[in-house]
Amino acid sequence: MTDHIEAILFDMGGTLRGSIQRDEASKLRMVSRIIDLLGAEASPDEFAELLTARATEYGRWARESRTELNEGELWTKWMLPDWPADKIGEIAVSLNQHWREATGERTIFPETRDVVLALFRSGYRLGLVSNTVSSVEVPRELRQLELSGCFETVILSCVVGLRKPDPAILLEATRRMGVKPERCAYIGDRLNRDVQAAREANFAKVVILRDPETFAAHQSNHPDLISDHYVDNLRELLDIFPARPNSKISSPVLDASLSTMWAKKNFPTLPDFFEATRRLGFARIELNHQVDSAMLAGIDLGKYQFSSVHEPCPADISTEELKNRDWLISSPDGDKRKRGVEAIKRSIDLAQERSASIIIVHCGNASADLTLEKRLRMFFEAGITETDEYRDLKQSLIESRAAIIGPRFKAVKESLLELLAYAGQFHIRLGLENRYHYFDIPTPDEMGELLALASPDQLGFIYDVGHAEVMQRLGFFSHEIWLQRFADRISGVHLHDVCGLNDHYAPGLGDVDFQRVASQLPRDAFRTCELQGFNSTEQIKNGLQVLIETGCIKLS
Template sequence: MSDIALSTMWAIGQFERLADFFHAGKALGFTHFELNHGVDSAMLEGLSLNGCITSVHEPCPADVSMGTLKARNWLVSALDEDERRRGVTAVQRSIDLAHELGAGAIIVHPGRVDVDPELEFRLVALYRQGKAGGPEYAAARERLAAARAARAGANMRSVRRSVLELAEYAEPRGVRLGLENRYHYFEIPLPDEVDELLNLGCGDTVGYWHDVGHAEVLENLGFGTHEEWLQRFAQRMVGIHLHDVVGVDDHQAAGLGNVDWELVARYLPAGALLTCEFQNYNSPEQVKAGLDLLRRAVGEGRPRA
């Protein structure tokens, strides 16, 4: 059997009851699961999950949804102290749930830089139009990078404070924080910011969570390379989200896109938590084929760094 977990991302909007998702996942060969940020307390009620949940993705339980947190700027990166505290509280609820279920880690989104997201949306639109090699695209990318660089320092001060508070909360509960690389360039962290956050003196309580698709998308947009994330942070990796990418469209089942799985496998440390983070549009057959591919490429029994 595989030691690769399946995220409840595949369940949301597809299964009426979460119990049906777990049954379907087990039928496909999964024995362990990650609770994602689409799962709220009502969906968990009555389920016996101890022993099969490897990780929890904040803000699960999403009784305050991720959409609400973003819309109200209740994020760990917020400059307003009340908003920042609400973001920290949301992550603390995930730490509590992970502790209750015996999950060893939570995945943390470290917020965003307060720039106009339209700068990135326009860049992505140009990419989809096939203009990534042209001067208009290069200018749009530079505008986004410059705007982010000008504002990142203030938001990072909030993130540093939040991570220190969360580490203090998580450590006695035996839960590790995996700071995840993000899909959007305007989000936190970039590689140098990961390095900064991993050197706050929190020890093993704070580590890095690698999202394959996010790193791949940023490379496709022209922001660094996928391999840089792996090279720099493999030894601090708590876990990894596994999904494939076509262009800027991620969360495809493994094998449906262009990710270099041999590259990913080369850097995986022993003990890293492995999770398939496939969207619900992937068919059961695609999920099963993706699991089989990942078992061969990065899964159980494969030597790791």
């Protein structure tokens, strides 16, 4: 019986993917890339022999010590200890991937994606724990499969410093997932690593995928290690683990939404994203401008709650195409402006159908030319903001924007009046968002003028935390000015963190002061976590804890 199994954790190599050894010529071509990366002069044959011997020595030590090193430590201490450590450390990940490619071609099993999805949809919580010397392969492969969001935790030995058969690495996974080991099953391919670790971690069940070419010899070497089940294909897991009788995994309900921004490349379908959103504890969903009609087709949207719609959703004409054609509400060309208005009206229609109360509106731009701003951002990243060149470039941006904003800002006001009349029929509010680029509309002064067009119950301010932070770091507007001037008009907030000038990170991964943010948020403003797809499920879960602890969101 598997009724008590709540979570299934997978191994990677030999379980979800296989490996084929490279032929000698291919291996030497890969080794030549390592030599080129090092700027060395060496024979590929001799260098390959050297690296093979050192990798073998490291593998023996790692197995005996049950320890795994990260790429930097591996290459500075074991693989190339006779090279300058600072140089090797900087390129260790690249060196490691070239060597991994030299030693084998790794391919996902054809059935992997379907089986993982079936188990996720059957109500099981999923995790992954793998012995590996690469910190980048597994995350990349899960993204390629559009499965990243299905896994609550991904633990790699080279990241945590532990390796199977040490049960501590499996127990770390259960700790992060908040599940008892005795309610977990582990799927692997090695008796001496996977069965032993799972037994010592007190997992309820172990399943071993047999390699037809090597398993008999492997089993004879470990006769005392016995799995609960042996399978020859991952599809057999669906017989061992039928749909859970009560597959609705309970989670605390947070008075917040998650944007579909995170769905991209993390899930194959929106319903899978919706289920992950519910498991994370979000009460609602924000449909963002990456969702088109095809993605929504065939879904019973009545099963879900939506707080808001971010235009232009449905994005049957993408945001990039709208910008490239200047089909924006800021266009002084009447026909183009009308196209922008119609795109937002389609979002209003969708919001009305889905009982979402607010539309997030981008007000267009003064210009789509980002040449000067890109240069300014390059200076910032290089740490040279306190220079005359930086100040002169910033002043050029300010003057350029001032010279061209007039007719485009007039078009925005005209467009908003049309949209307010249209949205008013459905009692839907428009929310104007502060933006990420300086040439985008509005500035704080422009926001004040636009909000004066209508009452708060018709028109509000969408406070994007990350955008406000980036504009402050570039030196254009203080973060605080948005809160000082418009806190009483905040209809909703987009919560995400910022690293340098890069935003949409899970809270806690950057350095935004979320306590300051929380102190200014109206109680009735909706909260949306607007996070890019590169954030893992675990990072989002940790980010939610940051938002709860700082008071940005509350349990409903």
